[in-house]
Amino acid sequence: MKRALQPWSARSRAVTATAAVAALSLALSACAGSAGAGGSSGDAGDGYEYGAPQEDIDAAIADLDPVTINYQIPATSMESPQSPMGTNFKEAVEERSGGKITVDLAWNQSIATYDEIHDALADGRVDMAFTLPVYDPARFPAFNALNDMLGGDPSSPMLGEMIVNTVAADVAWKTPEILAELEDNGVTPFVPVMASSNYYSICTEPAPDLDDWQGLQVRVGSPAANDMVDHVGGTPVSIAGVEAYEALQRGTIDCTLAVLSDVVQGGFFEVAPTLGYPTETSFPRVSGAILTGSGVEQLPLAYQQILFDSFDHYYQGSLESGIDSKVDAITIVNETGVDIEEASSDLQDEVRSFAELTRDEVAESGIIGDDIVERLDASREHWTSTVEEMGYEEAGEFAEFDEWYDPETDYTPLATALFEESMLEHRPS
Known part of the structure; x- marks a missing residue:
């Protein structure tokens, strides 16, 4: 269809109350x-x-x-x-x-x-x-x-x-x-x-298999991603997205989970030349x-x-x-x-398993x-x-x-x- 021309560490689901915010009088x-x-x-x-x-x-x-x-x-x-x-x-x-x-x-x-x-x-x-x-x-x-x-x-x-x-x-x-x-x-x-967009694994070395994720230092951007990385055997690292490039460059982290617009904008492939992607499931957004x-x-x-x-x-x-x-x-x-490599079936199975557990917990x-x-x-x-x-x-x-x-x-x-x-x-x- 062509376009017509026209004018973390804490699990979020464990939180049960919203912080109150004082009413503002605005001029x-x-x-x-x-x-x-x-x-x-x-x-x-x-x-x-x-x-x-x-x-x-x-x-x-x-x-x-x-x-x-x-x-x-x-x-x-x-x-x-x-x-x-x-x-x-x-x-x-x-x-x-x-x-x-x-x-x-x-x-x-x-x-x-x-x-x-x-x-x-x-x-x-x-x-x-x-x-x-x-x-x-x-x-x-x-x-x-x-x-x-x-x-x-x-x-x-x-x-x-x-x-x-x-x-x-x-x-x-x-x-x-x-x-x-x-x-x-x-x-x-x-x-x-x-x-937002799908998240992909951007790593300094290929990591398509579940075994590759054991102990892998992975930068995450949400509580759900934090828990997913832990679920599959990795070590989640919570740092700001703008710091991911330098952390990959220095070896402080092995991978980052990121949307590709951030990867392109941030030049991540310069320091982490591997792209992993799931097909049967998806990483937390x-x-x-x-x-x-x-x-x-x-x-x-x-x-x-x-x-x-x-x-x-x-x-x-x-x-x-x-x-x-x-x-x-x-x-x-x-x-x-x-x-560029598709994630293995074993890794995708674990990611999917985590998603199913998460949905059950949120519903409950x-x-x-x-x-x-x-x-x-x-x-x-x-x-x-x-x-x-x-x-x-x-x-x-x-x-x-x-x-x-x-x-x-x-x-x-x-x-x-x-x-x-x-x-x-x-x-x-």
């Missing part, structure tokens, strides 16, 4: 150029109907002052494979608003680190951001519970990514515990749980979220709706960031002689409802069928991904279906 500047600027009276004003023609949107914002919002994304620069996560959204918002909303992209924790980003959203320093609630399981236990359940599915380079990201968002929007803990922390979901803060909450209603309605372009850019980076990675593998905990397994299964079945009905298909294996993947693939039909089925009732009104 925002009314001058043009701040995220809080807008209607002359300071109220939300009138909006427009979902699906309205551009002339109705133009009429709804005709008397509004221009505003600028900042949006912090994980990409390090415009050249990063992760930049479409921001650039596609920026272009759509600015076009739909007739230039009245300017989206300033902030690169890779340049305003606030992952440790402080949720507070920065709540107090107005950041308007919109990619965040990592998995780094704070005590504060976001419901989020982490769903993240823990996303590992273990069969791994495929394109369809698998489409399905798991859609399922994660779908189930998250329908899980009151996740929405409530975000609200309790003074943030508003744009994507309450973003499954380190899910993120796309959240807005107090500044966006103070915008005129029509501006909030333009941001929310631009989800289709965000989704396109997000999948481009994750899926297209695999083409970049495989190209580097072929050009530089990086070793009740953190996100006793029926979470059934809800996830139903969502997977529904969105798998939807993807097939839309005509998306894979034409080869992961190791030849650069040969058969079409970089012009249009993911917006799936985004629109997700929006209308799961997000529309949450649209600002």
Whole structure:
């Protein structure tokens, strides 16, 4: 389907309560150029109907002052494979608003680190951001519970990514515990749980077999990944992702579990020239979220709706960031002689076993409802069928991904279906 041209150490499931966050009293500047600027009276004003023609949107914002919002994304620069996560959204918002909303992209924790980003959203320093609630399981236990359940599915380079990201968002929007803990922390979901991309093992030496993982020092980015590495016999190491390159270079760690956009962006193959991948299961993910803060909450209603309605372009850019980076990675593998090998059946069996145990534990905990397994299964079945009905298909294996993947693939039909089925009732009104 072609794209049409268009405008740790602690287990998260053991946590049973969310840390309370004090209510914030926020004052925002009314001058043009701040995220809080807008209607002359300071109220939300009138909006427009979902699906309205551009002339109705133009009429709804005709008397509004221009505003600028900042949006912090994980990409390090415009050249990063992760930049479409921001650039596609920026272009759509600015076009739909007739230039009245300017989206300033902030690169890779340049305003606030992952440790402080949720507070920065709540107090107005950041308007919109990619965040990592998995780094704070005590504060976001419901989020982490769903993240823990996303590992273990069969791994495929394109369809698998489409399905798991859609399922994660779908189930998250329908899980009151996740929405409530975000609200309790003074943030508003744009994507309450973003499954991100498949994780791969990037190692200094080949490690395709279960025996290779015994005692292997592996950098992890979530409590679930920590426990999985321990389960298969490795030694999990919790360090920041930005430190992984140097740790691999120095031999402090043997491997890192990483998404390929980070691998390409960080140049990991230079110091760890082996790529391992599962097919019948998947390593635990380190899910993120796309959240807005107090500044966006103070915008005129029509501006909030333009941001929310631009989800289709965000989704396109997000999948481009994750899926297209695999083409970049495989190209580097072929050009530089990086070793690439599928994980052995014994290793994949243990990874799958861990995923099944994890799902049982999360379900028994009740953190996100006793029926979470059934809800996830139903969502997977529904969105798998939807993807097939839309005509998306894979034409080869992961190791030849650069040969058969079409970089012009249009993911917006799936985004629109997700929006209308799961997000529309949450649209600002």
